[in-house]
Amino acid sequence: MREERKRELLNQKLQSQMEKEQALKEERAMEKEILATLKSLKKGKEQRNKTRLDPLARQEFKLFCRDYIDHFYTGRTKWVYFYRLDGDGEPIQGQPEPGNEADMYGDMYLDSDTLCQFGPFRPPKHASRKAVKVKTTDGKYELSFKFIANGYLKVKVSWEYVSTARGNPCPTAPPPGAPDVFKFVGIKRDWEKEKAEMEKAAKARRSPSPRETWFEMNHPMGWWAQGRF
Numbered sequence: 284m285r286e287e288r289k290r291e292l293l294n295q296k297l298q299s300q301m302e303k304e305q306a307l308k309e310e311r312a313m314e315k316e317i318l319a320t321l322k323s324l325k326k327g328k329e330q331r332n333k334t335r336l337d338p339l340a341r342q343e344f345k346l347f348c349r350d351y352i353d354h355f356y357t358g359r360t361k362w363v364y365f366y367r368l369d370g371d372g373e374p375i376q377g378q379p380e381p382g383n384e385a386d387m388y389g390d391m392y393l394d395s396d397t398l399c400q401f402g403p404f405r406p407p408k409h410a411s412r413k414a415v416k417v418k419t420t421d422g423k424y425e426l427s428f429k430f431i432a433n434g435y436l437k438v439k440v441s442w443e444y445v446s447t448a449r450g451n452p453c454p455t456a457p458p459p460g461a462p463d464v465f466k467f468v469g470i471k472r473d474w475e476k477e478k479a480e481m482e483k484a485a486k487a488r489r490s491p492s493p494r495e496t497w498f499e500m501n502h503p504m505g506w507w508a509q510g511r512f
Contacts, residue, residue, distance in 0.1 A: 347468050359392075
């Protein structure tokens with residue numbers, strides 16, 4: 284029984300390591316894609332600074348950071364969501380009227396141990412590489428956002444904040460090789476695209492119907508061969 288348990292734990296560890304390596308590979312690919320897009324936008328600096336940003340309220344961005352995956356892999360999607368609040372502190376539905384400035388708030392989820400709320404702050408009207416510093420709602424920590432282009436952003440989060448949010452046994456100071464600050468890149472979520480991809484993946488995973496088995500599709504006595512005559 285003990286040996287069986289050891290094998291089970293070893294298999295779980297190997298499976299987790301494989302999943303982490305795959306996640307790092309995907310994270311690296313997304314970072315590369317987003318940074319390449321931002322690099323192309325950087326060439327048109329003058330035009331970029333004139334680009335008016337879309338309303339930020341009720342928008343969600345997926346976040347990517349290899350360093351975070353390397354040190355705190357959980358397999359969860361990382362995201363940041365922006366919203367406005369009414370006088371009672373409840374989220375406001377819809378977008379503000381043109382010219383009606385409003386404070387913005389947000390939630391940032393890195394994993395089940397690291398969820399923070401931040402704001403208020405005033406988002407920039409135009410794309411810029413200038414950092415927007417925002418305090419967490421408890422006032423203890425500072426987040427740094429750059430709204431570089433429509434649909435793209437960068438976020439910096441300190442190790443100190445992450446370690447405090449996670450609690451023990453996470454070290455309060457970064458260990459050797461770990462960054463003092465985690466640098467995330469973000470891309471606006473396309474829910475329709477994600478839904479289509481999930482449906483496609485589910486369809487690819489589904490079991491073949493009885494009429495699609497190897498026998499039915501390939502054997503002379505199978506459905507496909509018989510159906511030809």
